[in-house]
Structures are given as C-alpha cells and as structure tokens.
Amino acid sequence: MSSSFMHPHFLWLLLIIPIALFWHYYIKNQQEVALKMSTTEGLSAQKSWLIKVRPYLFLLKLVAICFVIVALARPRNTQKSNYTDSTNGIDIVIATDVSGSMLATDFKPNRLEAIKQVAQTFIQKRVNDRIGLVVYAGESYTRVPVTSDKNMLLNSLKEVQYNGMVLQDGTAIGIGLGTAINRLKDSKTKSKIIILLTDGVNNLGSLDPISAAEIAKAYGIKVYTVGVGTNGTANFPVSKDADGNIIFQPQKVEIDESLMQNIAQITNGKYFRATDNKKLEDIYNEIDQLEKSKITENRFMMFDEQFRPWLLIGLFFLALEMILSRTLFKSFI
Known part of the structure; x- marks a missing residue:
C-alpha cells in the first residue's frame, strides 16, 4: 500500500501561505498610523489575554x-494488485550431447557440467514456458518431456551424466534432433524452440541431421544450435587407469560448424560457438x-480516499x- 494524491497540482497553492504571512506581518504594519503621546502612564495596565491571542x-x-488545500489535492492510499490473465508461452526442448568427449576439461569443471549449470539458470528464468530435456550420444532418449514442472526438470538435469553403459558412445546429431522434434511436433503453442548442443561431428545414427532440420521446419520448430569447445586443442578422456580414474590427453577440437549453421539457417534459428564458460552463459x-513469452496481465488499483478528515x-x-x-x-480593531 502506498500514499498518493489524485490532484497533486493543487499543492502548489500552499505557496500562498508564506506570501500571506509576509503581507500580513510586514506590508500591513507599514499601513498602521502612529499615535504620538506625551506619556503612556495611563496605558500601562496589564494586557488581557484576548489582546495577546488576537494576532494568532x-x-x-x-x-x-492549508488543510483545505491538501483536501483539494485528494490524498488517498493506493493498493495495487495484479494477476496474469493469459500467457502465450514457448515450448522449448534442450537437446544436449552427453558423449564421452563432453568430459573434456576446456570448460570448468568440464563441458557437460558447464552446460548443466548454465541451463539451470536459463530454466529458472523461463517461468511462463514449458521445457523438456533430451540427451543423446550414439543414441538418444527423452529424459524429461515438455513440462511446466520446473522442479522435476531441474532435478533431472542435475542427474545427467556421461554413462557409456546407457547410451552408445558417439555423436548422432540427427537422432538427437529428431527426438527433440518428436517432443514438440504436436505442441499447440505458436513458438516451438530446440536448443541443440554438441561438441563434435555427426558420426552415428540413421537420421541425417539436415533431413531432421527439414522436418523441424515443416513443424514450425526453430532450432538454435550451439557448438561447445575451445579453439585449438583440449584435454579429452581417452581411457581409464587400473583405479578407474579417467586419463586425459590433448586432442584437436573438431566441431562441424558448417552443419550446425545449416541446421539453424534451415529452421530460421541461429548458430552460436561457445569457447568457454562465460561465452556459453x-x-x-x-x-x-x-525468445520472449507474451504475457497479458490485468492490474487493479484500489483507492482509499483520505481527503475527508483534512x-x-x-x-x-x-x-x-x-x-x-x-x-x-x-470589539477589536
């Protein structure tokens, strides 16, 4: 609740007060007539309280x-309330590569964890949208279908990790994109978005990535593609030692940027290259x-008029x- 005035311009009338005081105590005194007397002995009686009070x-x-002027300005207490009448949200699927190369340490602590951290912040911002999660390597599957349950989505995202026992290792970009399309093709929203992330080249899968992009276009799905990896070389996982620790070796970073650009262009999306954590963010x-959601919001203001007491x-x-x-x-002059 806040206080305001309906007609605050009336408060300018308060400037009359100091002007009136000046006129009353200075200008008017100059107009009084002085009376000269030889003695004031006969007028030395004690002044009554009426004489003392009259100037006030x-x-x-x-x-x-002053009170009337403030009343004219219409003071009032204002209470605001609003609620969302309708939303035109966006359906989004994040399709992320979880192949073994995503453990490369050119991002901190590695590529996969960096993607998860940034995606978490992104999901928390999209309060009016439904979001799903697809993971892929040599194969793909839907980890979370498109949902408005952000808590479930965030918990599932935290659990995403590379596991060669679950998915065949490799990079099947077309299959990953195709799975994401399946989650959105029946959506009734006007805006359907896929964020497709990979750190390599398409080397597996029965669905060609360009064909998948054409299917996405047919369904009105826009694809933002993100190539993840520094320029030059990075420490890639190559094997494990006897204790199960991952052994890393420097290798050249290879991302099929031409393919990713074509996918984005076909679907009216955009291609990005993330070379470090900050760029990914x-x-x-x-x-x-x-991609902003359109929100219709009704606002109500309740006024409690306060001018009457003034x-x-x-x-x-x-x-x-x-x-x-x-x-x-x-009787006083």
Missing part, C-alpha cells in the same frame, strides 16, 4: 486554508532475450476563526 487568529485561518542469455479539520478551523472574530474579538 490570522494563523488559525492559514492553518485552515552469454549464449543462453542471448537466446533468452531472443477537509473537515480545515472547515473546523475556518469556522472557529470566523466565530471568534465575530464574538470574543469583535
């Missing part, structure tokens, strides 16, 4: 005017800005001044 009658009138922020007090003081000036102080 004018102040009483000014106070009354910036990419998600840019996608967040490019007006009543002002009229009371004004009436009191008029009564006193016409009764107790009527």
Whole structure:
C-alpha cells in the first residue's frame, strides 16, 4: 500500500501561505498610523489575554486554508494488485550431447557440467514456458518431456551424466534432433524452440541431421544450435587407469560448424560457438532475450480516499476563526 494524491497540482497553492504571512506581518504594519503621546502612564495596565491571542487568529485561518488545500489535492492510499490473465508461452526442448568427449576439461569443471549449470539458470528464468530435456550420444532418449514442472526438470538435469553403459558412445546429431522434434511436433503453442548442443561431428545414427532440420521446419520448430569447445586443442578422456580414474590427453577440437549453421539457417534459428564458460552463459542469455513469452496481465488499483478528515479539520478551523472574530474579538480593531 502506498500514499498518493489524485490532484497533486493543487499543492502548489500552499505557496500562498508564506506570501500571506509576509503581507500580513510586514506590508500591513507599514499601513498602521502612529499615535504620538506625551506619556503612556495611563496605558500601562496589564494586557488581557484576548489582546495577546488576537494576532494568532490570522494563523488559525492559514492553518485552515492549508488543510483545505491538501483536501483539494485528494490524498488517498493506493493498493495495487495484479494477476496474469493469459500467457502465450514457448515450448522449448534442450537437446544436449552427453558423449564421452563432453568430459573434456576446456570448460570448468568440464563441458557437460558447464552446460548443466548454465541451463539451470536459463530454466529458472523461463517461468511462463514449458521445457523438456533430451540427451543423446550414439543414441538418444527423452529424459524429461515438455513440462511446466520446473522442479522435476531441474532435478533431472542435475542427474545427467556421461554413462557409456546407457547410451552408445558417439555423436548422432540427427537422432538427437529428431527426438527433440518428436517432443514438440504436436505442441499447440505458436513458438516451438530446440536448443541443440554438441561438441563434435555427426558420426552415428540413421537420421541425417539436415533431413531432421527439414522436418523441424515443416513443424514450425526453430532450432538454435550451439557448438561447445575451445579453439585449438583440449584435454579429452581417452581411457581409464587400473583405479578407474579417467586419463586425459590433448586432442584437436573438431566441431562441424558448417552443419550446425545449416541446421539453424534451415529452421530460421541461429548458430552460436561457445569457447568457454562465460561465452556459453552469454549464449543462453542471448537466446533468452531472443525468445520472449507474451504475457497479458490485468492490474487493479484500489483507492482509499483520505481527503475527508483534512477537509473537515480545515472547515473546523475556518469556522472557529470566523466565530471568534465575530464574538470574543469583535470589539477589536
């Protein structure tokens, strides 16, 4: 709840008060006639309280005017309330590569964990959208169908990890994109988005990535593609030692950027290259800005008028001044 004035321009009238005071106590005094007397001995009697109080009658009138001016400005307490009447949200599927190369350490702590961290922030921002999660390597599967349950989605995202026992290792970009399309093709929303992330080249799968992109276009699905990997070389996992620890070796980073650009172009999306954690975060922020949900929001304002007490007090003081000036102080000049 907040306080405001309906007609605040009336408060400018308060400038009359200092002007009136100046006129009353300075200009008016210059108009009084001086009376010279040889002695004031006969006038030395004690002044009555009426004589002392009478100059304050004018102040009483000014106070009354102040209250009336404030009442004219219409003070009121304002209580605002709003609710979302309808939303035109976006259905989004995040399709991320979880092949063994996603454990490369050119991102901190590695590519897969960096993607999960940034995706988590992105999901939390998209409060009006439904989001799903697809993971792929040599094969793909839907980890979370398109849902508005962000808590379930975030919990599932945290559990995503490379596991060669679940998915065949490799990079089947076409299969991953195709699975994401299946989650969106029957969606009734006007905007359908896939964020497709990979760190390699398409080397497995029965569905060609370009063919998958054409299918996405037919269903009105826009694909934002993201190539994940630094320029040059990075430490890739190559094997495990006797204790089960992953052994890393420097290898050249290879991303089929031409393919990713073509997929984005066909579907009217955009291709991004993430070379470090900060760039990956910036990419998600840019996608967040490019794809905004439309929200219709109704706002209500309740007003509690407060001018009546000000007006009543002002009229009371004004009436009191008029009564006193016409009764107790009527005989004073």
